[in-house]
Amino acid sequence: MRVPAERGDLLGSSDAALHHASTNVPTAGELTPVDEALDEMRGQRFDSAAAVAVLDGRHLVGVATIEQLLSAPAGACLRDVMDASPPVVAPDTDREHAAWQAVQRGEPGLAVVDDDGRFRGLISPQQLLTVLLQEHDEDLARLGGFLSDVEHARSTSVESIKRRLWHRLPWLLIGLLGAMVSAVLMTAFEAQLSADLAVAYFVPGIVYLADAVGTQTETLAIRGLSVGVGIRRITGREALTGLSMGVLLGAVMWPLVAVMTGNVALALAVSVAILGASTVATVVALCLPWLLHRLGKDPAFGSGPLATVVQDLLSILLYFAAVSVFLG
CATH class of the missing domain: 1.10.357.20 (SLC41 divalent cation transporters, integral membrane domain)
Structure with missing residues (x-):
């Protein structure tokens, strides 16, 4: 199993899917035995270990969740348990669209691949939850006007007289x-x-x-x-x-x-x-x-x-x- 140690490259915009993806996740080849994959994950620190990205060189061929690995029969390899058609998004996909796609498919993460099918990172469940919460806050803020976030809206409503006059x-x-x-x-x-x-x-x-x-x-x-x-x-x-x-x-x-x-x-x-x-x-x-x-x-x-x-x-x-x- 190959374990990259650094976070993947990021696009300039924080609204892009790649900005929320990490390459510091478990990866392995499709013929890797499940037991070997689990053994190599022990003692390693990942941004997320909810799923293993199954690669052929640099190209994504599937995703295997930790639940699939733990429930695999003896002697199985990753190709036997992985999802060969996982939901994927392009690096410049809007983050909200990416999060909702993962939710609709019931996936614990979402793979980011480029136009050539090369693996660019995995968006973890924690990142997906963060994106959905931020988008929810922005939607609520828009309902009250143009404020950038809900916290700003709250602070504006309860601010001191001095701050009210200043604004x-x-x-x-x-x-x-x-x-x-x-x-x-x-x-x-x-x-x-x-x-x-x-x-x-x-x-x-x-x-x-x-x-x-x-x-x-x-x-x-x-x-x-x-x-x-x-x-x-x-x-x-x-x-x-x-x-x-x-x-x-x-x-x-x-x-x-x-x-x-x-x-x-x-x-x-x-x-x-x-x-x-x-x-x-x-x-x-x-x-x-x-x-x-x-x-x-x-x-x-x-x-x-x-x-x-x-x-x-x-x-x-x-x-x-x-x-x-x-x-x-």
């Missing part, structure tokens, strides 16, 4: 800065406001509708992530939904504003602004949580305030741009 206050300060920028924007369009005071009436409504559309999109995105649906899969349809919502809301607002103010041009500006704001708010609500997550920030605190600031500023800009075009 939240920076985003709210950004929101305060955005509010000041909004005030500056309003002063930049003072001429339009002075010419027709009714222009100011619809700023809160346009901002509110943009925030509401964006909040709906954020909620949908979080629900999708909690069940494994990525942002990219919903971006196209959600953006078209935001555009459609803008068209419908704008169509409803046009006659209402026209009747209320008696100004058809202002009604058209409001409708166009709502159309643009709804579309932009949807895109912002999709992009910001994804971006914060990729940057390693906690979107549970940052995406809402930051998205609100961006949506408000863009909505005001779109509205006054439309007013400038249609009202001169």
Whole structure:
């Protein structure tokens, strides 16, 4: 029996099956007597001795569990007791898929082989259990938002007031800065406001509708992530939904504003602004949580305030741009 002493090569990603596989496991040829295999295992230290990898040179030809070895009749060799068609995975197989494959087959371990059938290591039962526990934690974390793990979610929920302020206050300060920028924007369009005071009436409504559309999109995105649906899969349809919502809301607002103010041009500006704001708010609500997550920030605190600031500023800009075009 050959007993490698070192752990197998690892792929760069911890999500790959090879990252969890070890070559420090019992190995032997298929014609090795079972008694001899057991004798050679005594006194050796393995990462796992739950199964013996049966090799022909460097190629895997079967796997024999310790239970099969102990129950083998006298004089049997490994070829007589091994599973000649064990479940195997490629080195770059996702770790969760690998773990579930082992569970479905009821195997105590899972062999990793490359495209040429060469043995790259065995994933032990302990590693399989660790993978399933980590994936379970990640799934629970996604149900609560974008936190990286359940422990992080728990610590965030019970952290001190000082830590709560540290996590939240920076985003709210950004929101305060955005509010000041909004005030500056309003002063930049003072001429339009002075010419027709009714222009100011619809700023809160346009901002509110943009925030509401964006909040709906954020909620949908979080629900999708909690069940494994990525942002990219919903971006196209959600953006078209935001555009459609803008068209419908704008169509409803046009006659209402026209009747209320008696100004058809202002009604058209409001409708166009709502159309643009709804579309932009949807895109912002999709992009910001994804971006914060990729940057390693906690979107549970940052995406809402930051998205609100961006949506408000863009909505005001779109509205006054439309007013400038249609009202001169």
